[in-house]
Amino acid sequence: MEQKGSKSPQKLSGLRRQHKGLINLMPLQTGGMLTDAAKEALVEFGDGYSVCDFCQGVLCSITNPPIRDFVQEVLPPFLGCDVATITHGAREAKFMVMHSLARPADAILVDGSRHYTTFVAAERVGLNIIEVPHSGHPEFRIDVNQYELLIKKHNPRLILLTYPDGNYGNLPDARRLGEIAQEHNIPYILNGAYAVGRMPITMEEMGADFIVGSGHKSMASTGPVGVLGMKKKWEQIVLRKSTRHSNKDIELLGCTVRGVPLMTLMASFPYVKERVTDWDEQVSKAQWFSAELERLGFIQLGERPHRHDLLHFDAPALYEISKRVREKGYFLYKELKERGIWGPQPGLAKSFKVSTFAAARQQLGFVIDSFKAILNKYG
Amino acid sequence: MEQKGSKSPQKLSGLRRQHKGLINLMPLQTGGMLTDAAKEALVEFGDGYSVCDFCQGVLCSITNPPIRDFVQEVLPPFLGCDVATITHGAREAKFMVMHSLARPADAILVDGSRHYTTFVAAERVGLNIIEVPHSGHPEFRIDVNQYELLIKKHNPRLILLTYPDGNYGNLPDARRLGEIAQEHNIPYILNGAYAVGRMPITMEEMGADFIVGSGHKSMASTGPVGVLGMKKKWEQIVLRKSTRHSNKDIELLGCTVRGVPLMTLMASFPYVKERVTDWDEQVSKAQWFSAELERLGFIQLGERPHRHDLLHFDAPALYEISKRVREKGYFLYKELKERGIWGPQPGLAKSFKVSTFAAARQQLGFVIDSFKAILNKYG
Numbered sequence: 001m002e003q004k005g006s007k008s009p010q011k012l013s014g015l016r017r018q019h020k021g022l023i024n025l026m027p028l029q030t031g032g033m034l035t036d037a038a039k040e041a042l043v044e045f046g047d048g049y050s051v052c053d054f055c056q057g058v059l060c061s062i063t064n065p066p067i068r069d070f071v072q073e074v075l076p077p078f079l080g081c082d083v084a085t086i087t088h089g090a091r092e093a094k095f096m097v098m099h100s101l102a103r104p105a106d107a108i109l110v111d112g113s114r115h116y117t118t119f120v121a122a123e124r125v126g127l128n129i130i131e132v133p134h135s136g137h138p139e140f141r142i143d144v145n146q147y148e149l150l151i152k153k154h155n156p157r158l159i160l161l162t163y164p165d166g167n168y169g170n171l172p173d174a175r176r177l178g179e180i181a182q183e184h185n186i187p188y189i190l191n192g193a194y195a196v197g198r199m200p201i202t203m204e205e206m207g208a209d210f211i212v213g214s215g216h217k218s219m220a221s222t223g224p225v226g227v228l229g230m231k232k233k234w235e236q237i238v239l240r241k242s243t244r245h246s247n248k249d250i251e252l253l254g255c256t257v258r259g260v261p262l263m264t265l266m267a268s269f270p271y272v273k274e275r276v277t278d279w280d281e282q283v284s285k286a287q288w289f290s291a292e293l294e295r296l297g298f299i300q301l302g303e304r305p306h307r308h309d310l311l312h313f314d315a316p317a318l319y320e321i322s323k324r325v326r327e328k329g330y331f332l333y334k335e336l337k338e339r340g341i342w343g344p345q346p347g348l349a350k351s352f353k354v355s356t357f358a359a360a361r362q363q364l365g366f367v368i369d370s371f372k373a374i375l376n377k378y379g
Numbered sequence: 380m381e382q383k384g385s386k387s388p389q390k391l392s393g394l395r396r397q398h399k400g401l402i403n404l405m406p407l408q409t410g411g412m413l414t415d416a417a418k419e420a421l422v423e424f425g426d427g428y429s430v431c432d433f434c435q436g437v438l439c440s441i442t443n444p445p446i447r448d449f450v451q452e453v454l455p456p457f458l459g460c461d462v463a464t465i466t467h468g469a470r471e472a473k474f475m476v477m478h479s480l481a482r483p484a485d486a487i488l489v490d491g492s493r494h495y496t497t498f499v500a501a502e503r504v505g506l507n508i509i510e511v512p513h514s515g516h517p518e519f520r521i522d523v524n525q526y527e528l529l530i531k532k533h534n535p536r537l538i539l540l541t542y543p544d545g546n547y548g549n550l551p552d553a554r555r556l557g558e559i560a561q562e563h564n565i566p567y568i569l570n571g572a573y574a575v576g577r578m579p580i581t582m583e584e585m586g587a588d589f590i591v592g593s594g595h596k597s598m599a600s601t602g603p604v605g606v607l608g609m610k611k612k613w614e615q616i617v618l619r620k621s622t623r624h625s626n627k628d629i630e631l632l633g634c635t636v637r638g639v640p641l642m643t644l645m646a647s648f649p650y651v652k653e654r655v656t657d658w659d660e661q662v663s664k665a666q667w668f669s670a671e672l673e674r675l676g677f678i679q680l681g682e683r684p685h686r687h688d689l690l691h692f693d694a695p696a697l698y699e700i701s702k703r704v705r706e707k708g709y710f711l712y713k714e715l716k717e718r719g720i721w722g723p724q725p726g727l728a729k730s731f732k733v734s735t736f737a738a739a740r741q742q743l744g745f746v747i748d749s750f751k752a753i754l755n756k757y758g
Contacts, residue, residue, distance in 0.1 A: 005661050011445050012453070012645045015420045018443070019432050032427015039425060041394045046421045046643070047596035048411015049602050052724065053398050061543055064397070066390050074391070088467050091632040099503075116624045117633050123621055124478075124629050216427035216638055223428050223638025224467075245495045253470040254496050259595055259602025259640060264425070266391045310608075344431065 018337075023363045025343025027166065027310050031198050031218035031360035034264060038220060041267035045260045052258060057247050059255035059262075062084055069268050078273060079211050080202020081229025083248075085239060086265075088256050090193040090214040091117035093228040096251040097189055097210050098158060100238040106157040109150050109186075111142045111172065113165035118191065130154050138301050138314070140165075142172040144180065151184050160189040161208075162202075168302030168354070169194070169286075169310030172221045185232070193217050194310060197225065197272045198357060199279040203229050210234070215261060219266035224262035276288045282309050285364065286356045292368045296375060301351070304338020309357040315349060321378040322349040332374070390727060397716075402742045404722025406545065406604065406689050409737035410577050410597035417599060420646035424639045427534045431637060436626050438634035438641075439464060444709075449645050451520040457652060458590050459581020460608025464618060464628075465633050469572040471591040471606040475578035475630040476568055476589050477537060485536040487566075488529050490521045490551065492544035497570065509533050517680045517693070519544075521551040523559065526580045530563050532534040540587075542580075546732070547681030548573070548689030557586020566613070573598050573689060574653045577736060578658040582608050589613070594640060599647035604640035661688050664743065665735045675754060680730070688736040694728060700757040701728040711753070718749045 001173030024030055045051055045065075054064045057128065060071045067086075075084035087093040094117065102108060105225030110118050113132040122129045130150055135141040147159060159181055164171045174190055181188035188207040195201045197220070211229040215221030230238060230261065233352035248254040277371050286309045290300045298313040322329045333346040344352035355362055403409055415420065424430055424444075433443045439450045446465075456538045460573035464474040473496065481487065482506030489497050491513040509529055514520040523648040526538060537559055543550045553569055560567035566588040574580045575592030576599070582590035590608040594600030609617060618628050666686045669679045677692040679685065701708045712725040723731035735743055 011448060012648050015416075015423060015444050015642055015646055017429055018430060018665055020423070026428075026432075028428040028431055029426065029692060032429075034426050037392055037394075039422070042639075043418070043424045043570060044394060044399070045395055046418060047408065048415050048600060049405075049407040050396055050398075050411075052407055053405075053604070053721075063392050069390065088635075089637070092419055095632060116627060117619075119623055120621050120627050120632050123623075124632065163571050196413075221427060222425050223430070224636060225638075242495075242499050244498055244502075248495060248499050250499055253474060253499050253503065256467075258468070259604075259605060260421075261638060261640070263394055267394055269391050359454055361424075 022065065022340050022342040023367060024342065024358050025356065025367065026356040027343075027355040028217065030309070031194070032216040032221060033358055034222065034224065035220050035271045037267040038222070038264035038272070038295065041221060041263040042260055045263040049258060051260070051263060057269075058249075059252075059258055060075040065261065065263065065266065067266070069277050070269070074269065075227060076229065078247045079196065079213070079229035080204035081211055082320040083235045083239070084227060086257050086262055087226040087228050087252075089216065089224040089226040089319035090191060090212045091115075091121055091286070093212040093226050093254070094118055094160070094189060094191065095124055096228070097238055098122055098127060100240070100251055101187055101234075102127055102157040107154040108158045108160065109147060109154065109156040110160040111162050111165070113140060113142055113167060113170065114160065114162045115166055115191065115193070118160060118162065127157075128154075130156065138299065139170075139304070140168045140302055141170060144173045144177040147177060148184075151180070156186060158187050158189060159348070160191060161280055162191045163206075164194050164308045166194055166310065166312060168312050169304045169306065169308035171307050174208070176204040182207055193226075194308070196280070198276065198309070200276050202230075205377040210237055215265040219265055219272050220259045221256065221265040225257045225265050227265075254256035282357060283307055285309070286311060288361075289356050289364050289368070293371065296368075296371055298371075309355045310353065311356065312351060312353045314351045317375055318352075322328040325378070331378075335374045335377075336370060339366075339373075341367055341370055389527070391436045391550060393609070398721040400409065401648045401716070401719050401721040402746060403737050404720065404731050404733040404735065404746065406722075406734040407596065409688070409734040411595040411600060411602065412737055413601065413701075414599050414647040414650045416646040416650070417601070417643035420642040421601060421639055424642040428637060430639070430642060437628075438631075438637055444642065444645065446645070449648070451650065454606060455608065457609035458575065458592070458606065459583035460590055461608060461611035462614045462618070462725050463608045463645050464631065465636050465641055466603040466605040466607050468595065468603040468632075469570060469591045470494075470500055471635070472589075472591040473539070473568060473570065474498055474500040475504055475607070476609075476617055477501055477506060479630055480566055480613075481506055481536040486533040488533065488535040488538040492519060492521055492541065492546060492549065493541045494545055494570065497539060497541065498565070506536075507533075508533065517678065519547045519681055520549060523552045523556040526556060527559055527563075528546070530559070530565065535565060537568060539570060541570045542585075543573050543687045543689060547574055547691050548685060548687035549682045550686050553585040553587070560588070561586055572605075573729050575685070577655065577657050577661070577688070594644040598644055598651050600644040601640045604644050606644075661736060662686055664688070664740055665690060668738075668743050668747070669737050674752065675747075675750055677750075686736045689732065690735065691730060693730045696754055697728040697731075704757070710757075714753045714756075715749065715752065718745075718752075720746055720749055726755070
């Protein structure tokens with residue numbers, strides 16, 4: 001009965017994060033830091049299938065813990081949709097919509113700033129992916145009016161807009177695209193992975209058919225978990241049931257996040273619902289931070305004035321330094337980490353991305369001073 | 380900037396499990412209870428995307444925490460496969476294999492005791508699902524030789540076997556099916572959601588092309604997370620890369636479990652690898668428990684002698700009681716819970732399923748005495 005020998009897994013004990021407790025500017029992480037309530041839920045529902053104690057067959061219908069209420073009563077008004085469900089994350093939500101509505105070789109029209117997972121999800125379905133180009137360096141703007149021409153040319157089955165995109169934090173005119181979508185009667189997916197849970201946004205006000213959100217990116221949740229909202233008219237298609245197992249959603253394979261990430265999403269929700277009302281201050285904080293970094297010689301990419309906490313900077317001075325130091329581009333990561341700051345992708349110095357969402361102004365002041373000190377040190 | 384009002388989410392605070400600390404016999408849960416190391420990893424990597432601190436673009440290639448080593452070095456010998464990857468769970472693994480290898484209207488041959496998710500995954504791909512019938516009450520056996528006749532008749536693109544099934548804990552002759560699969564050159568998926576992490580099993584010894592395991596069901600992990608092993612020959616098909624984003628797996632949508640469930644799987648693994656060597660004792664314990672319950676008048680369904688901790692009993696005496704008490708079938712749940720025992724599905728009394736995997740013999744002795752006392756109380 002001896003299992004075939006495998007490599008010593010000693011390295012698997014004592015798994016630790018090196019960045020715990022640092023000032024966190026990493027764009028992927030600033031919206032996913034847990035609330036205290038979520039930390040409690042994490043421990044409470046940590047064991048395997050423990051959310052399923054009182055399951056009657058369908059995750060989203062469980063009443064204890066109150067998943068049904070959360071999905072049916074709490075999420076729809078928050079997302080501004082008729083029907084909501086839980087997914088493994090934004091990418092899985094996009095795939096299930098594409099897989100339900102489109103057939104291989106159908107065209108889908110997406111913005112040129114789309115996340116790579118939009119492309120891969122469409123590719124998994126076998127779609128013909130048409131991209132609406134952005135305006136290029138330095139603003140990378142998406143003009144949604146360009147969708148119209150491409151709709152006429154390609155007759156897409158679906159259109160998708162990333163709001164904001166993850167590279168530059170640009171917020172294209174999602175509402176105008178809603179009008180275009182309705183005019184041409186084409187289902188419209190709004191990818192709000194960096195919007196839902198950070199800023200006020202509803203599917204309804206944008207005129208979209210679907211809204212996609214990410215728990216781990218923007219709703220103070222453990223990864224991975226996401227939300228998907230839709231118009232009532234799509235429920236029978238996207239949430240169609242199995243022919244044999246009549247209570248099981250085909251696209252969800254019955255149930256999706258049958259575990260603790262969903263519990264953290266629910267536990268954090270009261271806080272998340274509240275925090276989106278502070279969005280004006282978040283934008284103001286990001287603009288101030290951006291202006292301060294520009295005074296140091298960095299150049300903010302993307303829309304100006306900026307309207308989101310995701311910020312991308314060209315950093316020619318850092319790049320010059322990276323070319324002559326032993327650590328190459330890693331010097332920036334090392335210097336920031338020594339000062340208790342974590343965010344820009346290790347190894348990159350030519351340009352870097354940060355998010356000001358989780359840091360207080362005082363902390364950001366320290367970050368600005370740190371960049372100043374680093375430039376001086378190597379200047 | 381006010382978000383559209385949603386129902387008061389007060390119920391979302393203080394989420395608690397009622398069954399924490401009880402003797403746990405619930406089949407879904409006994410293999411997914413966390414180790415101490417996993418509990419630590421849970422807290423350490425609880426925040427959103429915190430496993431991605433050092434991501435270079437692909438989850439399974441992350442070296443800190445050591446995901447790459449785990450996936451490339453540790454898992455393959457344990458699963459007896461050439462190539463392994465991480466999935467959201469067993470159902471998602473089955474879907475990705477079916478979606479990669481088969482086309483709509485292709486036939487798939489599955490055992491009649493398959494989990495509902497096998498059916499739904501195949502349905503999501505649009506497959507023609509053919510079932511090899513089981514022998515019916517009381518043993519529900521699958522004779523794998525019946526696959527041969529149906530292979531000749533339907534020329535399936537794939538075959539799948541559930542080992543063991545989740546209803547009766549039967550272990551059909553997976554090795555014989557491996558010979559049949561190889562003889563007919565048909566890819567063979569072994570669904571080991573209740574095997575991998577509980578008992579010694581490898582894909583290689585069974586002659587399968589794919590092996591599917593579940594972290595939350597049987598590998599002491601937080602839900603949801605799973606593992607998929609395969610022969611080298613399928614790597615280019617199932618783990619094919621995006622045409623545009625050359626390091627991204629299409630079927631994984633880039634990355635799957637980008638969060639803490641994977642960390643718990645890794646943290647528990649040294650313990651899980653060890654515990655499968657105690658399988659003889661697990662089987663002996665299950666057989667003893669089953670014999671004791673049969674002495675009380677319950678009838679064990681499934682194979683005899685039983686070779687797995689999943690047990691299903693017909694309970695005519697409990698059913699008689701349920702017909703005359705106020706709580707109906709819920710009386711059993713209530714009586715057991717009062718005694719600190721949790722397991723049979725609340726509301727069911729005619730027959731019930733339990734797993735002896737997590738409970739010690741002494742605890743199971745108390746469970747047997749409790750059933751005795753309940754029968755006496757209402758007798």
